Amino acid sequence: MLQIDLWKRVLIWLVCAAGIMLALPNGFYTRVEQANDAAADIIAKGETPERLEVAGQWPDYLPSGLVNLGLDLRGGAHLLAEVQVGDVYEARMDALWPEVRDALRPERATVGTFRRQPGASDQIRLRLSKPDGMARALEVVRGLANPITTLTGVGANDIEVSAEGDILVVQLSEAEKIASDDRTVRQSLEIVRRRIDEVGTREPTIQRQGADRILIQVPGIGSASELKKIIGTTAQLTFNPVVGRASDADASAGVGNKVVPSLDEPGVYYIIEAAPVVTGEDLVDAQPSFDQNGQPAVTFRFNTSGARRFGDYTAENIGSPFAIVLDDEVVSAPVIQSHIPGGSGIITGNFSIEESTNLAVLLRAGALPAELVFLEERTIGPELGQDSIDAGKIATIVAFVAVLVFMGLSYGLFGLFANVALILNIALIFGMLSLIGGTLTLPGIAGIVLTVGMAVDANVLIFERIREELKAGRGPAKAIDEGYSKALSAILDANITTFITAVILFAMGSGPVRGFAITLGLGIMTSVFTAIFVTRLMIVMWFERRRPKTIEV
Amino acid sequence: MRLRLVPQETSFDFFKRAKLWLGISALMMVVGFASFLFQGLNFGIDFRGGTTIRTESSETVDVGAYRDALAVHGLGDVSITEVFDPAFEEDQHVAMIRIQAQDDGEAISGEIIETLKASLDAVAPGIKFVSVESVGPKVSGELITTAIIAVALAIAAVLVYIWLRFEWQFALGAVAALVHDVVLTIGVFSELQIKFDLAIIAALLTIVGYSLNDTVVVFDRVRENLRRYKKKDLAEVLNLSINETLSRTVMTSVTTLLALISLYVLGGDVIRGFVFAMIWGVIVGTYSSVFVASTILLKLGVKRDWTKQANTTGNQFGNIDA
Numbered sequence: 001m002l003q004i005d006l007w008k009r010v011l012i013w014l015v016c017a018a019g020i021m022l023a024l025p026n027g028f029y030t031r032v033e034q035a036n037d038a039a040a041d042i043i044a045k046g047e048t049p050e051r052l053e054v055a056g057q058w059p060d061y062l063p064s065g066l067v068n069l070g071l072d073l074r075g076g077a078h079l080l081a082e083v084q085v086g087d088v089y090e091a092r093m094d095a096l097w098p099e100v101r102d103a104l105r106p107e108r109a110t111v112g113t114f115r116r117q118p119g120a121s122d123q124i125r126l127r128l129s130k131p132d133g134m135a136r137a138l139e140v141v142r143g144l145a146n147p148i149t150t151l152t153g154v155g156a157n158d159i160e161v162s163a164e165g166d167i168l169v170v171q172l173s174e175a176e177k178i179a180s181d182d183r184t185v186r187q188s189l190e191i192v193r194r195r196i197d198e199v200g201t202r203e204p205t206i207q208r209q210g211a212d213r214i215l216i217q218v219p220g221i222g223s224a225s226e227l228k229k230i231i232g233t234t235a236q237l238t239f240n241p242v243v244g245r246a247s248d249a250d251a252s253a254g255v256g257n258k259v260v261p262s263l264d265e266p267g268v269y270y271i272i273e274a275a276p277v278v279t280g281e282d283l284v285d286a287q288p289s290f291d292q293n294g295q296p297a298v299t300f301r302f303n304t305s306g307a308r309r310f311g312d313y314t315a316e317n318i319g320s321p322f323a324i325v326l327d328d329e330v331v332s333a334p335v336i337q338s339h340i341p342g343g344s345g346i347i348t349g350n351f352s353i354e355e356s357t358n359l360a361v362l363l364r365a366g367a368l369p370a371e372l373v374f375l376e377e378r379t380i381g382p383e384l385g386q387d388s389i390d391a392g393k394i395a396t397i398v399a400f401v402a403v404l405v406f407m408g409l410s411y412g413l414f415g416l417f418a419n420v421a422l423i424l425n426i427a428l429i430f431g432m433l434s435l436i437g438g439t440l441t442l443p444g445i446a447g448i449v450l451t452v453g454m455a456v457d458a459n460v461l462i463f464e465r466i467r468e469e470l471k472a473g474r475g476p477a478k479a480i481d482e483g484y485s486k487a488l489s490a491i492l493d494a495n496i497t498t499f500i501t502a503v504i505l506f507a508m509g510s511g512p513v514r515g516f517a518i519t520l521g522l523g524i525m526t527s528v529f530t531a532i533f534v535t536r537l538m539i540v541m542w543f544e545r546r547r548p549k550t551i552e553v
Numbered sequence: 554m555r556l557r558l559v560p561q562e563t564s565f566d567f568f569k570r571a572k573l574w575l576g577i578s579a580l581m582m583v584v585g586f587a588s589f590l591f592q593g594l595n596f597g598i599d600f601r602g603g604t605t606i607r608t609e610s611s612e613t614v615d616v617g618a619y620r621d622a623l624a625v626h627g628l629g630d631v632s633i634t635e636v637f638d639p640a641f642e643e644d645q646h647v648a649m650i651r652i653q654a655q656d657d658g659e660a661i662s663g664e665i666i667e668t669l670k671a672s673l674d675a676v677a678p679g680i681k682f683v684s685v686e687s688v689g690p691k692v693s694g695e696l697i698t699t700a701i702i703a704v705a706l707a708i709a710a711v712l713v714y715i716w717l718r719f720e721w722q723f724a725l726g727a728v729a730a731l732v733h734d735v736v737l738t739i740g741v742f743s744e745l746q747i748k749f750d751l752a753i754i755a756a757l758l759t760i761v762g763y764s765l766n767d768t769v770v771v772f773d774r775v776r777e778n779l780r781r782y783k784k785k786d787l788a789e790v791l792n793l794s795i796n797e798t799l800s801r802t803v804m805t806s807v808t809t810l811l812a813l814i815s816l817y818v819l820g821g822d823v824i825r826g827f828v829f830a831m832i833w834g835v836i837v838g839t840y841s842s843v844f845v846a847s848t849i850l851l852k853l854g855v856k857r858d859w860t861k862q863a864n865t866t867g868n869q870f871g872n873i874d875a
Contacts, residue, residue, distance in 0.1 A: 336555075403811055461770065508699055
């Protein structure tokens with residue numbers, strides 16, 4: 001009747017022991033964290049006596065997984081950025097324009113002269129002086145299209161060419177826009193990740209959210225604006241031919257050109273060709289250094305194709321100025337003195353040492369393909385996080401003790417069994433959290449406290465049932481057995497329904513709320529496990545030893 | 554000697570004043586809903602967009618001076634409240650500043666925050682911004698939608714689960730209790746103007762879970778007793794079941810409340826609203842599983858015969874000699 005197979009007993013105790021072992025490192029949080037960091041450093045940067053000593057603070061044979069502390073507990077910054085995927089369309093059109101121009105030039109006889117018209121920035125609009133030649137123009141420009149592979153669009157091309165009266169319109173096709181958006185977001189994600197890794201902070205979360213958003217969470221960083229500086233909204237480096245100089249931003253630039261301000265000379269503007277000769281994408285290296293006057297500067301080197309284009313351009317344009325443009329500001333506009341064949345150069349400006357270092361980092365990491373707009377910014381100071389941890393600790397301990405005492409008073413010995421199970425329960429929650437690398441947040445602590453309250457529910461259901469069976473005149477063994485089997489359906493139904501809501505919270509929630517869902521969900525699983533298996537095993541073991549004639553629950 | 558909150562044997566008649574209880578519940582729901590309609594919820598920035606700044610200073614908080622210092626920046630509606638908590642140090646003065654959402658979809662920028670800090674520093678030297686949270690109106694709109702979907706989805710999932718495990722009458726009773734709890738909780742938040750943010754949605758869903766937990770335990774016993782006492786009428790069976798589970802209902806509510814109250818008192822002011830919602834939810838949830846869910850089950854009636862298939866075709870042998 002009250003029999004539990006030996007293998008089951010062993011398994012139950014093993015699970016409990018494993019839970020305690022996994023939870024153990026969290027009791028020595030700072031020490032284990034330092035040891036883990038040192039161990040990681042040894043792998044990454046080699047052994048030093050200090051690192052070995054710190055790593056030795058926690059023995060190898062014990063588990064060293066820790067519960068991650070959420071931003072609200074550790075302090076840090078949270079950003080939700082939207083990638084302006086449309087930016088890329090414009091760059092693509094600007095890059096396409098010289099190709100279109102070169103393709104149409106030999107056809108002047110049929111299409112006449114053509115001019116680029118101002119219009120939406122994600123289109124090229126050309127007015128042809130001989131509209132009769134439109135058919136030929138369409139044919140020529142369509143020849144520039146590249147086929148793309150999509151799931152649905154068979155034979156789709158990357159550009160769409162159409163005619164509106166005497167105007168020829170070139171724009172990206174819908175299929176290409178979708179593909180381009182996806183590439184842009186993935187590229188941005190990668191670049192954000194690289195930039196944050198360059199700074200080397202602990203366990204940043206960088207995730208894609210939805211179609212065009214990126215969630216960035218970096219614990220331990222001072223503020224969201226500091227984080228934004230690291231991500232550096234663009235750092236787009238280009239080298240453009242200079243058309244002329246202007247004195248105000250509204251100067252008419254002409255189609256295909258644009259007006260950009262100078263970085264360090266107020267009131268000076270340059271008119272440059274919008275299509276760059278070389279871009280930062282062709283950079284292979286950038287390092288902070290000093291120019292011949294001892295001023296901080298950044299040296300850079302192009303890859304082979306970048307070096308060739310840069311070399312060809314400088315060879316053909318000796319004597320004319322070109323602009324080094326960073327984020328739509330002209331850093332400097334030197335006149336090309338000679339052919340620069342090697343593909344390396346130096347950017348000078350009025351930089352401080354720190355600025356030149358940052359610029360080098362940004363250039364190395366690559367430019368973001370599109371602008372990021374920040375929809376959500378959160379900074380949580382480390383002091384507030386520590387306060388929350390302290391408050392949460394005290395509250396959990398008090399809640400715990402109150403429930404332990406209450407259960408002891410209400411159910412006597414059986415209450416003690418439930419209490420042992422409750423302690424195991426908390427250990428199991430922390431063990432599982434460490435194992436899956438879950439994140440503990442402030443609502444997560446609330447979830448644990450709630451679990452402390454609710455975890456005893458399954459035991460209460462069972463004990464009340466045993467009381468009823470005893471009242472109905474059954475013997476102790478029979479009453480315990482019946483109590484467990486009859487309470488089971490209520491326990492399962494009640495916990496499955498709560499579990500459903502935890503799953504929905506996890507799926508729909510984000511950040512702290514998700515942390516709550518995790519601890520609530522884990523708490524439900526562990527409390528059912530401890531109630532059905534652990535307390536039962538304890539009661540059975542006690543019963544086997546004592547064989548009481550009567551029991552009081 | 555054992556501590557007993559509920560006598561060993563109880564035989565309360567929970568349906569003697571069923572109409573009164575249902576009336577009170579309905580009235581409370583109407584009041585709560587009206588409060589929600591006319592007064593509205595005090596939405597946090599998660600749902601309304603905007604910026605909250607938590608400041609900490611060793612100087613006492615002078616709300617008027619703070620307001621004047623911030624007014625020059627022309628950021629629209631700015632509200633400042635001082636925060637008190639017994640856990641604070643003597644020279645720890647905390648205030649929450651809330652700034653309305655600015656026109657564009659973006660969050661407020663770091664430079665603006667720095668200028669605000671500089672202005673406040675003139676009023677309260679050494680002021681620290683311990684947390685700054687800014688949500689653009691574009692995201693907050695989506696967060697509302699997600700939250701509403703989450704609550705609706707949870708209720709629907711539960712409805713289906715109980716319908717599968719019990720009978721549709723049970724599912725309706727349980728869901729009526731859930732809706733009752735959710736409406737009353739939202740009503741309390743709107744009546745007391747407590748900040749309603751994402752965490753409160755989590756609390757609402759937990760209340761849904763907890764209230765259900767309670768209801769399901771009672772219903773489980775009802776199902777069992779319906780099989781056992783085939784002749785008793787429904788009201789008697791329901792009463793018996795509630796009485797039998799009463800001790801457990803009270804025990805669980807008390808342990809949960811013990812834990813929550815300690816969190817409410819000691820857990821710090823950051824999650825106080827969240828914990829308040831849960832305390833309220835546990836009380837309301839316990840009440841509703843007895844007085845709403847069961848009463849509705851009683852009104853709906855329930856199929857009693859669990860052993861035989863319903864015989865809807867009449868007497869098959871009745872027409873033989875016709």
